[in-house]
Amino acid sequence: MGIFSRRQSAVIDPATAVGTDTSDPADAPRSVPLDPAFQALTGPWTIDRSHSRVGFSVRHAMVTTVRGAFTDYDSTLYFDGARPSESRAELVVRVASVDTGVEQRDAHIIGPDFFDARRYPEMTFRSTSTSHEGGGTFRMTGDLTIRDVTRPVHLQLDYLGSVLDPFGYERAGFDGTTTIDRTEWGLAYNQRLKTGGAMVSEKVRLQFDISAIRSVS
Numbered sequence: 001m002g003i004f005s006r007r008q009s010a011v012i013d014p015a016t017a018v019g020t021d022t023s024d025p026a027d028a029p030r031s032v033p034l035d036p037a038f039q040a041l042t043g044p045w046t047i048d049r050s051h052s053r054v055g056f057s058v059r060h061a062m063v064t065t066v067r068g069a070f071t072d073y074d075s076t077l078y079f080d081g082a083r084p085s086e087s088r089a090e091l092v093v094r095v096a097s098v099d100t101g102v103e104q105r106d107a108h109i110i111g112p113d114f115f116d117a118r119r120y121p122e123m124t125f126r127s128t129s130t131s132h133e134g135g136g137t138f139r140m141t142g143d144l145t146i147r148d149v150t151r152p153v154h155l156q157l158d159y160l161g162s163v164l165d166p167f168g169y170e171r172a173g174f175d176g177t178t179t180i181d182r183t184e185w186g187l188a189y190n191q192r193l194k195t196g197g198a199m200v201s202e203k204v205r206l207q208f209d210i211s212a213i214r215s216v217s
Contacts, residue, residue: 056068067100096110159173181202
């Protein structure tokens with residue numbers, strides 16, 4: 001596994017992990033059938049950082065889009081293909097690892113106007129419920145913490161498929177997206193344009209391009 005990742009991530013043990021209450025509303029009967037093939041994916045997975053991306057995009061000056069990613073994070077995923085409500089994930093991101101391709105801009109992002117990385121070095125996402133929306137689409141709800149402010153967010157999580165790679169590892173791919181209002185987490189930088197509007201949009205799209213490797217116990 002070390003050939004893929006600089007750091008091994010801890011794996012959630014389904015027998016001890018929190019959030020597995022079977023009375024979760026996500027367990028309510030749904031009319032959307034699950035593909036039986038999902039059952040074969042049940043188990044713990046480790047996100048391969050070398051082939052994954054935890055990124056974001058935001059409008060700049062109302063006329064273009066700036067994209068960036070965080071390169072240093074730890075993560076775990078437990079996927080239950082028979083009972084999606086038992087699926088869960090956790091992501092811990094070191095915000096100082098942000099990379100937009102411009103050093104000056106990165107320094108601004110990790111400064112007091114935005115993440116204030118010296119005081120708040122990490123942001124986290126911890127899932128609280130998961131439901132199947134149909135086909136390969138799932139809805140994962142969780143708590144997103146930035147600058148010590150925790151608020152719920154809802155991810156659309158799309159399953160892209162699974163494969164046995166040339167190194168003998170079973171891989172599964174997922175895309176997750178959500179849009180947040182950054183000011184709700186204290187990222188309140190709001191320089192205005194003379195013509196109206198904001199230099200940096202308050203709406204930020206978070207994007208998770210995940211290549212996960214099945215963990216071997």
